[in-house]
Each structure stands twice: as C-alpha cells, then as structure tokens.
Amino acid sequence: xxxxxxxxxxxxxxxxxxxxxxxxxxxxxxxxxxxxxxxxxxxxxxxxxxxxxxxxxxxxxxxxxxxxxxxxxxxxxxxxxxxxxxxxxxxxxxxxxxxxxxxxxxxxxxxxxxxxxxxxxxxxxxxxxxxxxxxxxxxxxxxxxxxxxxxxxxxxxxxxxxxxxxxxxxxxxxxxxxxxxxxxxxxxxxxxxxxxxxxxxxxxxxxxxxxxxxxxxxxxxxxxxxxxxxxxxxxxxxxxxxxxxxxxxxxxxxxxxxxxxxxxxxxxxx
DNA sequence: TAAGTATGTTAAG
DNA sequence: TTAACCTACTTAC
Numbered sequence: 001x002x003x004x005x006x007x008x009x010x011x012x013x014x015x016x017x018x019x020x021x022x023x024x025x026x027x028x029x030x031x032x033x034x035x036x037x038x039x040x041x042x043x044x045x046x047x048x049x050x051x052x053x054x055x056x057x058x059x060x061x062x063x064x065x066x067x068x069x070x071x072x073x074x075x076x077x078x079x080x081x082x083x084x085x086x087x088x089x090x091x092x093x094x095x096x097x098x099x100x101x102x103x104x105x106x107x108x109x110x111x112x113x114x115x116x117x118x119x120x121x122x123x124x125x126x127x128x129x130x131x132x133x134x135x136x137x138x139x140x141x142x143x144x145x146x147x148x149x150x151x152x153x154x155x156x157x158x159x160x161x162x163x164x165x166x167x168x169x170x171x172x173x174x175x176x177x178x179x180x181x182x183x184x185x186x187x188x189x190x191x192x193x194x195x196x197x198x199x200x201x202x203x204x205x206x207x208x209x210x211x212x213x214x215x216x217x218x219x220x221x222x223x224x225x226x227x228x229x230x231x232x233x234x235x236x237x238x239x240x241x242x243x244x245x246x247x248x249x250x251x252x253x254x255x256x257x258x259x260x261x262x263x264x265x266x267x268x269x270x
Numbered sequence: 271t272a273a274g275t276a277t278g279t280t281a282a283g
Numbered sequence: 284t285t286a287a288c289c290t291a292c293t294t295a296c
Binding site: 002003006051067068069070071072105106152154161162163164208236237258259 | 279
Binding site: 281 | 284289295
C-alpha cells in the first residue's frame with residue numbers, strides 16, 4: 001500500500017473525515033504516548049510530502065508525523081465504538097467515524113523544527129503542485145548511480161516506491177541500470193511527467209494502475225489480472241510472466257536489497 | 271506452529 | 284552490505 005500516493009490519499013481522507021472537528025485520540029496499543037494529549041482537540045489539517053504524513057490540531061504547534069514503513073496502514077470505518085482488532089497504535093474517532101493506524105515505522109509528535117528537518121531532507125514530490133522538476137533533472141544527470149536507485153532515493157524524489165519505480169522505467173523503455181549521467185536529455189523530464197500522471201491516478205483510485213488502455217489484458221484477448229497490491233501493472237512482481245507488450249519473460253533481480261523488475265527487451269540502455 | 275513475505279527506513283558493521 | 288524494526292497474512296510442515 002504505502003507509496004506516496006497512499007499518503008496523499010490518507011491526508012485527503014483525514015481532512016474529509018475529521019477536518020474541523022473535535023476528535024477523540026488514543027493509543028489502544030499504548031505505544032503512542034502523546035495520543036492522549038490530543039484527545040478532545042480539533043483536527044485542523046493533514047498533509048503529505050513524499051511518504052510522510054503530518055496531522056495538525058488547533059492551538060498546537062506540534063504535529064503528528066506518521067510514516068507507514070513497509071506494511072503500516074491507516075484504515076477508516078464510518079462508525080463510533082469500533083472494537084479494537086490487533087495492534088492499533090493510534091485511534092482517532094468522532095461519533096461518526098473511526099480511523100485506526102497499525103504498524104507504522106513512525107507515529108510521533110514533532111515540534112515545528114523537527115517537521116522542517118524532515119521536509120529539508122526530502123526531494124521533490126511529484127504530487128506537490130509546486131514541485132520543481134529541474135532540481136530533480138539536475139541531480140540525476142550528475143549522478144553515476146543507476147536510475148533505478150535514484151528514483152527510490154527520497155532525497156531526490158519523494159514518494160516513489162518500488163512499484164512506481166519499476167512501472168515508470170518500463171513505460172519509458174529504460175534499462176533500470178542506466179546511469180543517471182547516461183540518460184539522454186529529456187529522459188528525466190519524461191520520467192517526471194509520467195510519475196505525476198501515474199501518481200495522481202493512484203491518489204484518485206487508491207491503487208497503482210499503470211497499464212495503458214491498448215495493453216490491457218482484456219484488449220489483448222487475455223483475462224484481466226490484478227496483482228495482490230491491487231493494481232494493474234506491466235512488470236512489478238510479474239517475474240517470469242510474459243511482457244504485456246512483447247511477450248518476453250519479465251525478469252527480476254535484487255538491487256540495494258530491493259526487488260527490481262523489468263522487461264529485457266522493451267527496456268534498453270540508451 | 272513456524273516460516274516467509276511485503277509498496278520502507280535507519281543504524282550498525 | 285546486513286540486520287533490525289513495525290504488523291498481518293499466506294504458505295509450509
């Protein structure tokens with residue numbers, strides 16, 4: 001679930017569900033000690049940058065910082081008095097709704113300086129309308145690291161995870177191991193534009209769909225297929241299966257302890 | 271019941 | 284580069 005689009009969607013849902021309302025706040029699991037200090041306060045706003053979520057309350061300078069990590073989740077139920085199931089780090093609720101946070105890497109109350117420090121170390125977010133893609137292009141064009149590594153580096157681009165990385169490289173026809181310095185001019189701009197498009201779709205749908213209409217399995221005479229992660233993709237976790245465009249078996253390897261997926265025929269070094 | 275897996279990040283070696 | 288961490292779910296034994 002948690003690449004950048006997920007956090008932006010959750011920020012939107014938090015505002016829609018609790019914005020401007022006095023909320024109950026608790027930590028059923030007990031591991032978010034600041035939760036009780038937020039009880040009875042008005043939730044003012046929730047924003048996301050990259051994979052980080054920030055929640056603010058009336059008359060409180062500190063903000064709650066949430067990072068979902070690999071398997072954290074924030075789920076909403078349109079009811080009050082919901083039974084606690086499993087490990088719930090933070091629960092927000094009103095008479096009309098309950099939100100439960102499970103398994104986050106981070107759930108902490110941060111002062112303005114600490115929040116600023118997180119923003120300072122993050123790169124441009126494709127989902128931020130004010131983002132400056134030229135900063136990203138400069139940085140990538142000067143790096144010898146593989147484009148696959150650079151795309152996942154949150155200091156360069158904030159919010160891209162393993163699925164968007166694999167999919168945008170396929171859509172751009174790029175070999176994942178191409179060095180940043182070897183990318184032809186304009187490549188990074190096309191990657192950025194594609195990420196903006198794909199991630200905006202991700203926020204709207206709550207899933208990662210990257211397959212163009214002409215390559216949909218249904219359009220190719222095959223049955224529709226949706227991966228466990230909940231979207232329709234070209235290469236992510238499709239190891240050994242035929243490429244939706246050329247039929248070549250999708251390959252996988254490990255790069256920096258993360259799984260890499262690509263089509264050896266459609267994705268060439270240039 | 272245990273092991274393995276996952277869309278992530280940090281700190282230790 | 285490796286291990287550790289946070290949780291739920293699937294698969295193996």
